[in-house]
Amino acid sequence: MEQIAQQFTDFYYSTFDSDRSQLASLYRAQSMLTFEGAQTQGAQAIAEKLAGLPFQRVQHKVETLDAQPTGSDGTSLVVLVTGMLVVDDGQNPLKFSQSFTLNPEGNSYYVFNDIFRLNYG
Amino acid sequence: MEQIAQQFTDFYYSTFDSDRSQLASLYRAQSMLTFEGAQTQGAQAIAEKLAGLPFQRVQHKVETLDAQPTGSDGTSLVVLVTGMLVVDDGQNPLKFSQSFTLNPEGNSYYVFNDIFRLNYG
Numbered sequence: 001m002e003q004i005a006q007q008f009t010d011f012y013y014s015t016f017d018s019d020r021s022q023l024a025s026l027y028r029a030q031s032m033l034t035f036e037g038a039q040t041q042g043a044q045a046i047a048e049k050l051a052g053l054p055f056q057r058v059q060h061k062v063e064t065l066d067a068q069p070t071g072s073d074g075t076s077l078v079v080l081v082t083g084m085l086v087v088d089d090g091q092n093p094l095k096f097s098q099s100f101t102l103n104p105e106g107n108s109y110y111v112f113n114d115i116f117r118l119n120y121g
Numbered sequence: 122m123e124q125i126a127q128q129f130t131d132f133y134y135s136t137f138d139s140d141r142s143q144l145a146s147l148y149r150a151q152s153m154l155t156f157e158g159a160q161t162q163g164a165q166a167i168a169e170k171l172a173g174l175p176f177q178r179v180q181h182k183v184e185t186l187d188a189q190p191t192g193s194d195g196t197s198l199v200v201l202v203t204g205m206l207v208v209d210d211g212q213n214p215l216k217f218s219q220s221f222t223l224n225p226e227g228n229s230y231y232v233f234n235d236i237f238r239l240n241y242g
Contacts, residue, residue, distance in 0.1 A: 032189045032190075034187045034189060034201075037185070037187065039189075063240075064158070064238050066155045066158065066236045066238065068153045068155060068160075068234045068236065069153075070191075070222050070233065070234050071192060071193065072192065072193055078199065078220060078222055078234045078236070080155075080201075080218065080219075080220045080236040080238060082218050082238050082240050095216070095240055097201065097203050097218035097238075097240070098201075099199060099201045099220040099236075101191050101199055101222075112191065113189045113191050113199045115187045115189065115199070115201040115220075117185050117187065117201060117203050117218075119203050119216055119218070119240055
């Protein structure tokens with residue numbers, strides 16, 4: 001389970017940091033994103049929201065990663081990530097927290113719930 | 122939904138901060154807690170884990186609270202909280218992040234997933 005969460009977050013953040021328009025493939029029509037309190041639903045709308053964030057270059061540095069099974073049959077995963085976000089010139093890294101619920105689909109997982117918050121110091 | 126999450130977290134943290142041994146009533150046998158990477162399962166074991174944390178007085182100050190419906194029938198809630206933890210003499214508040222999955226039970230909810238992390242500066 002931790003391995004799945006690790007593989008997912010490695011892929012998610014490397015995609016986010018290289019070409020975040022590609023993240024649409026990780027969401028589905030019923031997926032939800034709450035980004036700094038703003039709610040978006042559906043893969044296309046979520047990808048547009050993420051693509052439109054006001055920074056060009058970004059790097060996520062994961063500091064903690066925890067996962068637990070969830071859902072009525074225990075085949076989904078809830079993941080909590082905390083880390084640092086380095087944007088553009090990287091002078092002032094920001095701390096962030098992000099929770100995901102990942103649902104199984106075939107041999108893989110998609111993002112059902114995604115909640116992101118910056119942790120201002 | 123936000124109202125349920127708000128009511129739950131108000132009750133959870135006020136109970137935690139006044140008499141955290143009472144938190145057992147919010148968990149069930151299948152509930153999971155991952156606290157700073159340490160995993161515990163079951164209401165009694167979780168309550169003992171929380172009661173045994175190495176501080177006497179503690180105060181949670183919620184800074185952000187977000188919630189989304191989750192689960193196959195959308196009746197569960199995933200909640201992400203970020204805030205400050207003031208312990209004992211309160212000289213150095215700690216930032217924390219905590220994700221909950223709340224499952225419905227009668228007219229109320231219990232904690233199915235609970236992941237807690239301190240965010241060291």
